[in-house]
Amino acid sequence: MRIATWNVNSVRSRLEHLQRWLTDQTLDIVCLQETKVVDEQFPLEPLQALGYHCAIAGQKSYNGVAILSRQPLADVQIGFGAVLGAEAVGDLDEQKRVISGRSGDLRIINLYVPNGSELGSEKYDYKLRWLTCLQQYLTVLGDRESQIHICGDFNIALEDRDIYDPAGKETHIMSSPTEREALRQSVLSLGFVDAFRLFEAGADQFSWWDYRTGAFRRNRGWRIDHHYLSESAKARAIACHIDREPRTWEKPSDHTPVVLELADE
């Protein structure tokens, strides 16, 4: 099966790209971030017409996540609170950044990690608190289920080879040692592995390029969109690649899709 993650930067303004890409490709599951639309206005019909079921968790203007799937997902859960309880989660579910569902024996978790704005800012603090909560969330789910796949826009580049020009980026949002450590702690320490790095060792492989200053043309990008696999899911991994093409289209998202292939069971 093929699973994609794509931060579409508004599912409504990217609907034609999404339709085109889903028609060109053969995807089983597509995890979207930054849908930026309330559920009532999510473009269900055109995506159903392409053969997808939609599990959606949207909000107005910002954030919003969705999972498209050829087969309906079981046990769809929205937010950390669905697993940890609303009290434990506090303000971290106010923004729609977490949606999860099960496809056969595989638990799919789709995340849109907060950007964090600037080191030391209030938003940065929110990002770190959010990642701490993510660890609890994954710990609980990991105790319950064996095959787990996590993907999304992590807004963190794990290593220097994941950034176009890493020198001096220790104080940059998305590449600070503190953020990297928080992501390792929240995800990698639980045994999940970065699926892309099972197959690709090189640098200059990016999934996001700023709209400004011709970053895509100059390939000044970041690999911040990831797939993670639990030990048992990792055994099924066949390939993981970045599809740069949608980023070349007219009025693209600033992110491009990352596709993971898993062996059928």
Add this chain to the structure above:
Amino acid sequence: MRIATWNVNSVRSRLEHLQRWLTDQTLDIVCLQETKVVDEQFPLEPLQALGYHCAIAGQKSYNGVAILSRQPLADVQIGFGAVLGAEAVGDLDEQKRVISGRSGDLRIINLYVPNGSELGSEKYDYKLRWLTCLQQYLTVLGDRESQIHICGDFNIALEDRDIYDPAGKETHIMSSPTEREALRQSVLSLGFVDAFRLFEAGADQFSWWDYRTGAFRRNRGWRIDHHYLSESAKARAIACHIDREPRTWEKPSDHTPVVLELADE
């Protein structure tokens, strides 16, 4: 020579349409309204690249007029004040709605008449005052020059055959008897003739269709974009037609161009 009038509803968002239309057509002079851009940001280069000189009178956000011409225009004048004096004009030159220039012996006057919003409103009063001033302006110019061509968006349909469904539109902005009379008084009473009606007698010939409620598809339009000719210029008139095609393009202006053909002298 061929002269067009086109309310482009923002010259920047309509630049591709304008380039396409100017490439398809052979125009000598193109009068634009609602350019909605300050002079410093007017897209001079792409229009010069198509072989046009530009006389521009813009403002931020609203209004704005321009004349594109294959040959540079002589004696370009902006506003009523250039002819009547600033004192006589008061607040009527604050909005950029008037630009004029001479091409050979022909005086070209490009106008964007105020819309007027609603009958009885402050904007309506401004429209009527503006039209009174227009009469003075044209009277002075008519005393000075013989061959005069006036065009633009008049925001008034002169006759019932110029509206898609005239019944009950006496209290509608753009078709009230008061506005029609004001336009007759300001322009027609000075001897200028509606060039389109020299050639076309029929109804259902429109130059503007509201963006809302599928007005274009249903041809619920208005003929509010006009060419007027002085007696001596009228002698040169060969044809006048509405080019509906640009209104069929993607993201069109709500107006479509009206083209006048004059015999070369």
Add this chain to the structure above:
DNA sequence: GGGGGGTGGG
């Protein structure tokens, strides 16, 4: 630079 939102204008 390109999404979202809102308001004001037509």
Add this chain to the structure above:
DNA sequence: CCCACCCCCC
């Protein structure tokens, strides 16, 4: 519906 503007966010 589709401009413009402003502000917020990435």
